[in-house]
Amino acid sequence: MATREVLSSRTETVNKYMKLDQKGNIMAEYVWIDAVGETRSKSRPRPERERAAPTAGTTSSGASGPIDLLDSALDSEFAGFVAGMMTELSALCCDTLPEKEYAAEDLPVWNFDGSSTDQAPGENSDVYLRPCAVYPDPFRGSPNIIVLAECWGADGTPNKFNFRHECAKVMEAYADHEPWFGLEQEYTLLDHDDRPFGWPTGGFPAPQGPYYCGVGSGKVVMRDIVECHYKACLYAGVQISGTNAEVMPGQWEYQVGPCEGIKMGDQLWVSRFFLARVAEDFGVKVSWHPKPIRGDWNGQGLHSNFSSKEMRVEGGMKHIEDALKKLEPHHVECIKEYGEDNDQRLTGRHETGSIDQFSWGVANRGTSIRIPRETAAKGYGYFEDRRPASNADPYRVTKILMTSIFGKL
Numbered sequence: 001m002a003t004r005e006v007l008s009s010r011t012e013t014v015n016k017y018m019k020l021d022q023k024g025n026i027m028a029e030y031v032w033i034d035a036v037g038e039t040r041s042k043s044r045p046r047p048e049r050e051r052a053a054p055t056a057g058t059t060s061s062g063a064s065g066p067i068d069l070l071d072s073a074l075d076s077e078f079a080g081f082v083a084g085m086m087t088e089l090s091a092l093c094c095d096t097l098p099e100k101e102y103a104a105e106d107l108p109v110w111n112f113d114g115s116s117t118d119q120a121p122g123e124n125s126d127v128y129l130r131p132c133a134v135y136p137d138p139f140r141g142s143p144n145i146i147v148l149a150e151c152w153g154a155d156g157t158p159n160k161f162n163f164r165h166e167c168a169k170v171m172e173a174y175a176d177h178e179p180w181f182g183l184e185q186e187y188t189l190l191d192h193d194d195r196p197f198g199w200p201t202g203g204f205p206a207p208q209g210p211y212y213c214g215v216g217s218g219k220v221v222m223r224d225i226v227e228c229h230y231k232a233c234l235y236a237g238v239q240i241s242g243t244n245a246e247v248m249p250g251q252w253e254y255q256v257g258p259c260e261g262i263k264m265g266d267q268l269w270v271s272r273f274f275l276a277r278v279a280e281d282f283g284v285k286v287s288w289h290p291k292p293i294r295g296d297w298n299g300q301g302l303h304s305n306f307s308s309k310e311m312r313v314e315g316g317m318k319h320i321e322d323a324l325k326k327l328e329p330h331h332v333e334c335i336k337e338y339g340e341d342n343d344q345r346l347t348g349r350h351e352t353g354s355i356d357q358f359s360w361g362v363a364n365r366g367t368s369i370r371i372p373r374e375t376a377a378k379g380y381g382y383f384e385d386r387r388p389a390s391n392a393d394p395y396r397v398t399k400i401l402m403t404s405i406f407g408k409l
């Protein structure tokens, strides 16, 4: 408790420094995925880029900004007018690029000591960070950026823990199917004794029931973290599509999507980095483990919703059923990609299907795959793969879904 009080009382002091001018530099926080499926990051300054001719728009991989948000909210003609105004205004008040216009290609390759992260041996320890997507930085604010990077070896091969490289190839090869994913990330907030935050010391809370989508003291804890994370995602252009309190006290969920192709893995990883970083501000830990508390408590998953272009239009149900037939014989192969310790969670109890058996059903939460009621009623839409664990790598999940359905490359 003391740690958190000290942290919050420092806010005013920190803000004194945060207001200081950066003297023509931006801060670029490079984020990568480590050997145990957590994110790591380090920062370097970059000189602010000069604004090019007003019409020259560089695209960044993945990020959208306030103008894009306006686009969807207003009719397009008016949005165009507002966007033009904003571009002119920002040209007047600053002569540097807004952070959304930094592209991954413009940023330098960097490196880190892979022997300190179990990602490389000590005698050949350099791991290279190749930028792959850029987002506005919700922690330092404009004009600073978050740079998601792939890990590569000095010999020009992807690092053992770089699952993005192969995933991106698959997404590229099957881009014509316009694959959409929506991932539901469940997690638990832990105190420093590794017990769920808000649980009584040495005891247990009342059994599950009042906590799912709960409101009120005694039902949910640390909503502040959930709200701050939501804002951070929106600011960065991560397509967060909702959040809710979960079945076990201290457990929460947020959804990201629908995102097309490789953007799904990119955005989910950045959203995980944001959550760990926000929770750090509150002195709270995040557990991504699929069964954070043993016993009669719900585990946690990364339900993966999927649709192709063909599934989203009339007659789509046939394509959904074909996909499920393709997925069935790949069950064991899929489970291997769906996260560590998932056997502790996929027991056939607590709203899961059994790990040994592939099953599907309409509106059934005790199966491997659920077809949402609305999809069944309309005859087209998407399906939900409920098997992936909360600690699964979204690059591995989205890739195996694609290769199971459309074939290996």
Ligand code: ADP
Residues within 6 Å of the ligand: 180, 181, 182, 183, 184, 241, 242, 255, 256, 257, 258, 303, 305, 306, 307, 312, 381, 382, 384
């Ligand atoms: P649940 O009822 O399982 O809790 P949620 O509302 O939490 O479902 O999550 C549903 C997810 O499905 C969201 O991430 C959403 O973006 C995604 N989704 C919605 N439509 C599609 C679609 N056509 N293809 C893929 N994903 C979709």
Ligand code: MN
Residues within 6 Å of the ligand: 184, 253
């Ligand atoms: Mn959900």
Ligand code: MN
Residues within 6 Å of the ligand: 184, 186, 246, 253
């Ligand atoms: Mn859930």
Ligand code: MN
Residues within 6 Å of the ligand: 184, 303, 384
């Ligand atoms: Mn779900």
